[in-house]
Amino acid sequence: xxxxxxxxxxxxxxxxxxxxxxxxxxxxxxxxxxxxxxxxxxxxxxxxxxxxxxxxxxxxxxxxxxxxxxxxxxxxxxxxxxxxxxxxxxxxxxxxxxxxxxxxxxxxxxxxxxxxxxxxxxxxxxxxxxxxxxxxxxxxxxxxxxxxxxxxxxxxxxxxxxxxxxxxxxxxxxxxxxxxxxxxxxxxxxxxxxxxxxxxxxxxxxxxxxx
Amino acid sequence: xxxxxxxxxxxxxxxxxxxxxxxxxxxxxxxxxxxxxxxxxxxxxxxxxxxxxxxxxxxxxxxxxxxxxxxxxxxxxxxxxxxxxxxxxxxxxxxxxxxxxxxxxxxxxxxxxxxxxxxxxxxxxxxxxxxxxxxxxxxxxxxxxxxxxxxxxxxxxxxxxxxxxxxxxxxxxxxxxxxxxxxxxxxxxxxxxxxxxxxxxxxxxxxxxxxxxxxxxxxxxxxxxxxxxxxxxxxxxxxxxxxxxxxxxxxxxxxxxxxxxxxxxxxxxxxxxxxxxxxxxxxxxxxxxxxxxxxxxxxxxxxxxxxxxxxxxxxxxxxxxxxxxxxxxxxxxxxxxxxxxxxxxxxxxxxxxxxxxxxxxxxxxxxxxxxxxxxxxxxxxxxxxxxxxxxxxxxxxxxxxxxxxxxxxxxxxx
Numbered sequence: 001x002x003x004x005x006x007x008x009x010x011x012x013x014x015x016x017x018x019x020x021x022x023x024x025x026x027x028x029x030x031x032x033x034x035x036x037x038x039x040x041x042x043x044x045x046x047x048x049x050x051x052x053x054x055x056x057x058x059x060x061x062x063x064x065x066x067x068x069x070x071x072x073x074x075x076x077x078x079x080x081x082x083x084x085x086x087x088x089x090x091x092x093x094x095x096x097x098x099x100x101x102x103x104x105x106x107x108x109x110x111x112x113x114x115x116x117x118x119x120x121x122x123x124x125x126x127x128x129x130x131x132x133x134x135x136x137x138x139x140x141x142x143x144x145x146x147x148x149x150x151x152x153x154x155x156x157x158x159x160x161x162x163x164x165x166x167x168x169x170x171x172x173x174x175x176x177x178x179x180x181x182x183x184x185x186x187x188x189x190x191x192x193x194x195x196x197x198x199x200x201x202x203x204x205x206x207x208x209x210x211x
Numbered sequence: 212x213x214x215x216x217x218x219x220x221x222x223x224x225x226x227x228x229x230x231x232x233x234x235x236x237x238x239x240x241x242x243x244x245x246x247x248x249x250x251x252x253x254x255x256x257x258x259x260x261x262x263x264x265x266x267x268x269x270x271x272x273x274x275x276x277x278x279x280x281x282x283x284x285x286x287x288x289x290x291x292x293x294x295x296x297x298x299x300x301x302x303x304x305x306x307x308x309x310x311x312x313x314x315x316x317x318x319x320x321x322x323x324x325x326x327x328x329x330x331x332x333x334x335x336x337x338x339x340x341x342x343x344x345x346x347x348x349x350x351x352x353x354x355x356x357x358x359x360x361x362x363x364x365x366x367x368x369x370x371x372x373x374x375x376x377x378x379x380x381x382x383x384x385x386x387x388x389x390x391x392x393x394x395x396x397x398x399x400x401x402x403x404x405x406x407x408x409x410x411x412x413x414x415x416x417x418x419x420x421x422x423x424x425x426x427x428x429x430x431x432x433x434x435x436x437x438x439x440x441x442x443x444x445x446x447x448x449x450x451x452x453x454x455x456x457x458x459x460x461x462x463x464x465x466x467x468x469x470x471x472x473x474x475x476x477x478x479x480x481x482x483x484x485x486x487x488x489x490x491x492x493x494x495x496x497x498x499x500x501x502x503x504x505x506x507x508x509x510x511x512x513x514x515x516x517x518x519x520x521x522x523x524x525x526x527x528x529x530x531x532x533x534x535x536x537x538x539x540x541x542x543x544x545x546x547x548x549x550x551x552x553x554x555x556x557x558x559x560x561x562x563x564x565x566x567x568x569x570x571x572x573x574x575x576x577x578x579x580x581x582x583x584x585x586x587x588x589x590x591x592x593x594x595x596x597x598x599x600x601x602x603x604x605x606x607x608x609x610x611x612x613x614x615x616x617x618x619x620x621x622x623x624x625x
Contacts, residue, residue: 172410177366183406192380 041149049138056134156184276481284470285316297433323358349388356396359471446576491542502562
């Protein structure tokens, strides 16, 4: 399947050069809230990816029939329906993760990335491009979540996916020298980590631009 | 100053070519730049700044002012160690034990100074190299403050991590020395406090029962000895009245606490040096004490029925990091308010916040660090308000004088 240049750009752009979190600084709140551990972060990332991609498709399909004056309400109804479906599925098949994500699952509906993509892209583009754009933005959001959650879970609890990575004998309580960094469990540190990623991202991209 | 300088120059003749101390001339040179460079002073005409003081000399003065607190802190570390291990009973001090206490404390505190300077200066040098700038002197004081405000049992690598965090995220990202919003040493402590709370509080954090470098180790705490700081005792007690130590004991400072914060005499000595040399503002210092004292007094009178609220107001001023914070942290010229009127407001609010945190939140027996950091954030706003108020005042004055002039002219015309 040969993809046109525009479709490719719609998918690849949000992963790096036009990343929703790193460049547009959207969706920060949930990035801070759900990244204490890897597992909920990944579930959150997948949920957002599915919802952005599907709502982009639906809105793109009906874009020519939506009256301009009430388009926001219609977009919201589409997103709300999808969020409800995803959250019901998660509650049925991954109850503990759904509980960990708590309100943030429902709050995907207010995620700036979603409305941004619907307004900026799906309303004016065909179904295929919209799908790829949604997929790209969802994944662009997800990989930041995963990186932040990786660092936070490893340094904050010494675990990955709930499994102890740092040996128990290292801990001060067991006579060792190491201790978990409690700062990592606080949202403030997630903000600083996102800042660091943005810093590195800009430094690398600036260098490439200069070449 | 001039006479001192002549004396110094005369002393310096010994180090010249052929002088008897020529081998040590590099030392003389180093101290010469340390103390007397730059030599450029303004001409003594009009309202100009006469002294050739630069930030390096200011920093050196602060370090000098911190020395009494450091020396006493070292002694106290050893003293608490001997008390905790039962080698010393109160009142049974001998010369041998005195030296042992000081030596033990010296060896215990020295690694913290080395780690803090090595990490902080290492980052400063790397950043300066990367930005092609000169290395700024800013870390000189910060590196000296950090060992003084951490509990003596904090693992060294934690101090290193916290120092690196503070220097990078509280200073370098804002543009380096002179541009930081928050006091870098306090950010180091705040990071330690929130990241590794189990190491920073509790009965064992402030007393070293283990040995230092293997010396005098392997001992356990004797029964009946409490290693909790007086403020922790006050915060955790269930009684409504508790006086853990009396006033003069707290002033003398032979109590558990962070290295440099316990002895109020040593801190006041350093504070006097800072005030006499004009490095720190006496207004800030005084207003912190006044704000804290008044707030604590109000809690004494009308506060809730807890031990912290009942603790006499003068005890609040001498326990914990209050005095140290007021003298060395609140007066940081970069992060405090700069307008003269703003300094009063800034200091009063620091004292107020510190006592409010201490009394109303038993989770934080010590409120000074959070109070100063909070006010650091507000200081530019205070300055802005003071400047705006002044502008408005002058504007009103100008308008009124203009009006009266016009009226008097009218009167003349009639």
